[in-house]
Amino acid sequence: MVPQAFIRQFAAGQKIDLDVADQEVVLHYALARLNEIGLVGYPPGEQTPGPLLFKGGTALRKCIFGSTGRFSQDIDLDATHKNGFEEAVEAAFQPAQPYHGIEFSLPRFRYSSDDNFSGTVEYRHANGDGAFELQISYRLDPILEPVDLTLQEQSYFAKAGEECGVPRLFGVDPYEMIGEKIMACNRRQGGSSKDVYDLDLWAQRPFDEPLVRRLAVLKAWTDRRGQPSYDPADLLAAIEPRNFRWGDISGLVPRYLASDPEQICERVRARFEFLAELDENETTLLDDQVAHREHSLFAQLRNQARELAATLLN
Numbered sequence: 001m002v003p004q005a006f007i008r009q010f011a012a013g014q015k016i017d018l019d020v021a022d023q024e025v026v027l028h029y030a031l032a033r034l035n036e037i038g039l040v041g042y043p044p045g046e047q048t049p050g051p052l053l054f055k056g057g058t059a060l061r062k063c064i065f066g067s068t069g070r071f072s073q074d075i076d077l078d079a080t081h082k083n084g085f086e087e088a089v090e091a092a093f094q095p096a097q098p099y100h101g102i103e104f105s106l107p108r109f110r111y112s113s114d115d116n117f118s119g120t121v122e123y124r125h126a127n128g129d130g131a132f133e134l135q136i137s138y139r140l141d142p143i144l145e146p147v148d149l150t151l152q153e154q155s156y157f158a159k160a161g162e163e164c165g166v167p168r169l170f171g172v173d174p175y176e177m178i179g180e181k182i183m184a185c186n187r188r189q190g191g192s193s194k195d196v197y198d199l200d201l202w203a204q205r206p207f208d209e210p211l212v213r214r215l216a217v218l219k220a221w222t223d224r225r226g227q228p229s230y231d232p233a234d235l236l237a238a239i240e241p242r243n244f245r246w247g248d249i250s251g252l253v254p255r256y257l258a259s260d261p262e263q264i265c266e267r268v269r270a271r272f273e274f275l276a277e278l279d280e281n282e283t284t285l286l287d288d289q290v291a292h293r294e295h296s297l298f299a300q301l302r303n304q305a306r307e308l309a310a311t312l313l314n
Contacts, residue, residue, distance in 0.1 A: 016254055024061075028151075028156070028164070032160075032164035040167070042169075059169075066152030080142075105122045106120070116136065120132075147174075181195050185199060187223075190243055196268055212275075
């Protein structure tokens with residue numbers, strides 16, 4: 001495990017509390033462990049990635065936003081097929097087998113109504129302890145083709161790299177991550193501010209607006225939870241500070257970064273107003289997000305999204 005002095009230095013540089021910095025480093029080791037056993041990213045010496053796709057807040061922090069992002073307290077993964085991956089995860093985090101001085105355990109886990117897996121991973125090392133959530137979503141079929149994800153350089157890499165290395169990761173396309181954040185904001189009105197904060201980080205970056213709008217529509221159609229239905233104009237109107245719990249990001253945002261709720265919501269509404277500029281096909285698919293009859297149209301719009309995303313990668 002990275003020496004405490006390096007973690008203190010990282011915490012001071014990021015202007016966050018020591019326990020948040022410590023967990024950020026532990027999550028690096030956890031990803032490295034999942035990478036070593038062939039579940040996440042490219043195992044050492046291999047050219048074929050494992051079956052679980054990295055995504056979510058930790059992927060955004062570690063692979064997209066780097067030091068400008070909020071800290072995350074979980075690992076989110078998508079499975080391309082159902083194959084009992086949770087058993088391999090449990091075996092990887094056995095307390096009897098410490099990993100570079102970190103003792104992991106998986107004492108609690110549960111399944112959602114659609115069989116998605118969520119477990120609490122506890123950890124302990126010489127200088128502290130804590131816990132994080134690990135989730136595996138059996139979505140099976142991402143909208144865009146998965147892509148290589150590169151970990152953003154951090155000061156603790158010099159020491160962590162000597163022990164567990166810096167894993168090569170593979171996961172959900174960042175454009176699809178934006179679509180997932182839009183859907184999360186739509187579902188969690190009255191809930192956590194983490195998703196709207198992440199959209200604010202995206203709002204300050206260039207991206208292809210038609211592709212994001214298309215992905216939001218496609219994600220809404222595939223979201224079988226059904227409620228609330230996605231209406232982009234209603235969502236934009238609902239992005240107000242009173243509709244989110246801002247205490248949820250307390251301590252997870254570096255103190256040198258702005259976190260004023262009014263400014264965050266104003267920027268998100270302004271930057272994402274294009275979501276309401278739907279074309280005819282997008283309108284038709286959104287109207288069908290409950291009945292799910294427009295399978296051919298969905299396939300057509302997904303193929304167009306994949307073609308556009310491929311041109312942006314080149």
